Amino acid sequence: MTYARPLAHKLVPAAAALAAALVLSACTPATSTTENSADDGTPVTGGTLVYASGDAEPSCLDPHVGGNYPQALVASQYLETLYTKDAEGKLIPWLAEDSTVSEDGLTRSVKIRDGISFTDGTALDAAAVKANFEHLLDPNTASSTGYLALGKIASMTAVDARTLELKLKTPDNSLLESFSMPWVAIESPTALKRSQEENCAAPVGTGAFKIASWKKQEAVNLVRNEGYVRPVASSTHEGPAYLDAITWRFIPDAATRYAALQSGEVQVIDNAQPDAIATATKTATLKHLDAPRPGASNRIELNSSKAPFNDPKTREAFVHAVNVNASIDSLFFGTAKRSYSPLSSVEPLAYSDDSLFDYDPAKAAELLDAAGWTERDTEGYRIKDGQRFSLTFPVSTSQSIPAEQSIFEQMQATAKDSGIEIKINLLDLSSWYGDLAKNNYNLVSAPYTKVGPSVLSILFHSDSTIPAPSGYFANHSQVKNPALDALLTTAGSTKDEAERKDLYTKAQKLVLEGYYLLPLYDQQNHFLYSDKLKNVGATTAVASPLFFDAWLSN
Amino acid sequence: MRQLFRVLAAVVLLFFILAAIAPNLLAPFDPLAIDPAAAFSSPSAGHVLGTDESGRDIYSRIIHGARPSLLIGAMATAIGLGIALVLGTIAGFGGRWLDFGIGRILEVLFALPGLLLALVFIALAGPGVTTTVIAVGITAAPGYARIIRGQILTLRSSPMVEAATVLGRSRFHVLRVHILPNALAPIGVLATLGLGQAILWAASLSFLGLGSPPPTPEWGAMLSAGRTYLSLAWWMTFFPGMAIVLVAAAATVLGRSTKFGGVR
Numbered sequence: 111m112t113y114a115r116p117l118a119h120k121l122v123p124a125a126a127a128l129a130a131a132l133v134l135s136a137c138t139p140a141t142s143t144t145e146n147s148a149d150d151g152t153p154v155t156g157g158t159l160v161y162a163s164g165d166a167e168p169s170c171l172d173p174h175v176g177g178n179y180p181q182a183l184v185a186s187q188y189l190e191t192l193y194t195k196d197a198e199g200k201l202i203p204w205l206a207e208d209s210t211v212s213e214d215g216l217t218r219s220v221k222i223r224d225g226i227s228f229t230d231g232t233a234l235d236a237a238a239v240k241a242n243f244e245h246l247l248d249p250n251t252a253s254s255t256g257y258l259a260l261g262k263i264a265s266m267t268a269v270d271a272r273t274l275e276l277k278l279k280t281p282d283n284s285l286l287e288s289f290s291m292p293w294v295a296i297e298s299p300t301a302l303k304r305s306q307e308e309n310c311a312a313p314v315g316t317g318a319f320k321i322a323s324w325k326k327q328e329a330v331n332l333v334r335n336e337g338y339v340r341p342v343a344s345s346t347h348e349g350p351a352y353l354d355a356i357t358w359r360f361i362p363d364a365a366t367r368y369a370a371l372q373s374g375e376v377q378v379i380d381n382a383q384p385d386a387i388a389t390a391t392k393t394a395t396l397k398h399l400d401a402p403r404p405g406a407s408n409r410i411e412l413n414s415s416k417a418p419f420n421d422p423k424t425r426e427a428f429v430h431a432v433n434v435n436a437s438i439d440s441l442f443f444g445t446a447k448r449s450y451s452p453l454s455s456v457e458p459l460a461y462s463d464d465s466l467f468d469y470d471p472a473k474a475a476e477l478l479d480a481a482g483w484t485e486r487d488t489e490g491y492r493i494k495d496g497q498r499f500s501l502t503f504p505v506s507t508s509q510s511i512p513a514e515q516s517i518f519e520q521m522q523a524t525a526k527d528s529g530i531e532i533k534i535n536l537l538d539l540s541s542w543y544g545d546l547a548k549n550n551y552n553l554v555s556a557p558y559t560k561v562g563p564s565v566l567s568i569l570f571h572s573d574s575t576i577p578a579p580s581g582y583f584a585n586h587s588q589v590k591n592p593a594l595d596a597l598l599t600t601a602g603s604t605k606d607e608a609e610r611k612d613l614y615t616k617a618q619k620l621v622l623e624g625y626y627l628l629p630l631y632d633q634q635n636h637f638l639y640s641d642k643l644k645n646v647g648a649t650t651a652v653a654s655p656l657f658f659d660a661w662l663s664n
Numbered sequence: 665m666r667q668l669f670r671v672l673a674a675v676v677l678l679f680f681i682l683a684a685i686a687p688n689l690l691a692p693f694d695p696l697a698i699d700p701a702a703a704f705s706s707p708s709a710g711h712v713l714g715t716d717e718s719g720r721d722i723y724s725r726i727i728h729g730a731r732p733s734l735l736i737g738a739m740a741t742a743i744g745l746g747i748a749l750v751l752g753t754i755a756g757f758g759g760r761w762l763d764f765g766i767g768r769i770l771e772v773l774f775a776l777p778g779l780l781l782a783l784v785f786i787a788l789a790g791p792g793v794t795t796t797v798i799a800v801g802i803t804a805a806p807g808y809a810r811i812i813r814g815q816i817l818t819l820r821s822s823p824m825v826e827a828a829t830v831l832g833r834s835r836f837h838v839l840r841v842h843i844l845p846n847a848l849a850p851i852g853v854l855a856t857l858g859l860g861q862a863i864l865w866a867a868s869l870s871f872l873g874l875g876s877p878p879p880t881p882e883w884g885a886m887l888s889a890g891r892t893y894l895s896l897a898w899w900m901t902f903f904p905g906m907a908i909v910l911v912a913a914a915a916t917v918l919g920r921s922t923k924f925g926g927v928r
Contacts, residue, residue: 365894383892385892385893385895389895389896433700436700436701437700437718439700440700440704440718440719441700441703441717512889512892515878516718516889519698519718519878519879520698520718522878522879523696523697523718523879526696534877534878536873536877536878
């Protein structure tokens with residue numbers, strides 16, 4: 111944790127000053143940074159923001175359970191995390207005040223901020239944080255994202271009211287990054303004691319808003335937390351939020367969602383379509399927030415655990431048989447940039463190699479011939495030992511936008527010229543999970559958001575082929591390589607930042623050159639909003655927007 | 665005027681039937697061939713009805729889409745009529761209690777909107793082309809069954825059936841020789857009328873993503889894909905929609921004119 115500790119130290123005085131300022135109810139904290147309020151006028155309190163999400167409605171509003179991006183988006187409004195990132199992308203403490211790690215890296219001590227309460231009145235202290243970690247690590251919670259993020263914790267003790275001491279199985283230099291994710295957000299321990307069903311319906315946090323009601327299939331209704339104390343600043347004001355309430359709706363159809371924004375029925379939409387973004391940027395009344403997600407890039411994973419992709423030559427042939435760039439150019443209207451890395455471009459340690467992924471059918475043909483796929487059947491597909499070169503590609507309709515599905519269709523058409531059959535199955539989320547669990551896929555595109563390069567361990571370490579308590583495993587390419595495992599393990603535990611970078615670079619090289627994945631672009635995270643909504647732009651560490659500072663003009 | 669409509673309808677239907685039988689005669693392009701550089705081209709001399717998001721020729725896709733679209737419609741109508749024939753015959757010929765029972769079941773089915781019935785079936789059986797065909801067939805069946813029952817009831821009290829009964833013919837003989845052949849005559853008309861409706865329903869289900877998988881050029885699926893880009897490329901939605909409207913209208917016009925033309 112060499113890179114985060116000095117930063118944390120630097121911020122302690124500032125944070126302490128802020129805490130004092132809040133207690134004295136002073137007006138302007140010295141540490142506040144402004145996003146884009148310059149020409150937005152004077153903030154007005156009141157009004158209900160209607161947010162329309164294109165994601166599937168979560169079945170549980172507690173992001174500890176399972177742990178996906180739709181949950182993070184909504185939970186960012188009512189739950190907060192121990193750490194977060196500032197506007198410059200630096201990791202800063204939030205509900206925590208500071209954290210130190212022992213010389214051997216096996217003991218981490220987290221100082222919890224004082225004077226903060228959950229919206230049910232419970233006070234935030236070390237025991238509350240401990241209860242949250244225990245909740246996440248409890249198999250009954252069925253957490254996947256948060257569970258993996260805290261996997262290195264062996265035991266924990268609340269030393270005093272404000273100090274939590276964590277004993278680690280192995281050193282983990284990504285722990286503070288993990289603490290900044292909504293899937294490891296801190297909830298009221300009193301509320302966590304309720305049944306999972308109750309807690310899923312209305313988790314209780316320290317956020318600027320709290321859950322008033324949840325009408326399933328319709329909306330999550332959030333109201334302002336009147337007792338809100340902003341513990342750390344990257345905001346333009348303090349005290350409660352400006353907005354009275356947020357109505358969090360789910361409108362899965364992209365065109366309907368955009369139409370709702372145009373008509374003024376909603377003020378913010380997520381999962382904006384590329385063509386809508388292109389139109390909206392020319393519309394004076396609409397604004398665009400582009401917030402690429404950290405962690406993995408958006409990529410297609412090649413399942414190396416079974417034929418035909420258990421032969422590296424076939425994987426290499428496949429990436430040369432599809433023309434991704436032509437598709438991105440025609441379908442994304444300049445809103446997405448091609449990626450050649452396993453990591454998001456917002457990750458400082460991302461390593462790219464664009465020389466590996468060129469569209470080259472001749473090379474694909476050569477490789478397929480060399481791999482023994484020499485014959486063709488009547489439909490023109492290559493065959494070997496009577497088996498067609500056929501790839502099953504389950505696509506989750508709720509985790510991919512239409513433009514993405516069009517890319518897949520175009521890949522299907524281009525790959526056919528090389529004698530490769532791609533069978534696209536458009537599935538709902540649970541059938542899609544089912545296909546993954548049954549290993550019934552050759553290609554799959556799954557988003558994975560995590561703060562920091564340690565996402566590489568989750569995606570490519572052989573341990574990640576073993577399902578989490580929720581049944582999900584993230585190593586979809588099913589790469590099992592002892593050398594890679596060793597690289598990732600050392601990269602995740604070293605205290606030397608230069609070594610960390612070097613090892614993660616090597617690991618990325620290995621998976622790219624092994625053709626375990628076909629990177630497409632950053633995980634797209636485009637929001638369009640009405641110009642009536644001011645002061646939008648603040649996000650959490652996972653790039654989900656925060657509406658604490660936002661206000662509606664009349 | 666009616667004659668003109670009839671000729672027009674026949675021409676439209678024949679065109680699409682030809683398209684279904686021999687699409688390569690009419691379509692200038694491969695319906696699956698992509699050309700990303702030419703994506704979202706508006707109608708022009710090169711692509712008369714424009715191109716879609718992958719640069720595929722819309723006209724060629726509509727022509728190639730005739731087969732799946734018409735086939736789904738025709739098969740669904742056949743299934744609907746088959747079910748209806750069995751139910752209608754039993755109701756019309758099986759006596760009072762069977763008639764009463766089947767009548768009530770049909771009324772319950774009538775109470776549900778057609779598409780909802782199809783959706784319930786798909787929810788139970790899972791999406792896919794086969795399921796869509798059966799779902800639409802089941803949805804269409806109650807309407808046909810009632811007409812067939814009425815036809816059979818009329819025939820039962822006709823002089824020829826009375827004569828046959830007096831002559832001591834068995835019930836089965838009467839049904840086979842006198843009733844069914846005469847009851848079947850209007851079914852041709854019903855089928856033509858129903859075809860349009862079935863194509864419409866099948867397209868609706870494909871539109872909802874419950875029919876043909878990509879990249880099949882099915883009209884409903886094309887409509888659905890185009891809807892995303894409605895503000896950008898109206899032709900992606902408009903022309904497949906027109907194809908559905910034309911076929912459904914043509915089938916209906918032909919069906920009605922045959923009826924008015926006096927099949928007995």
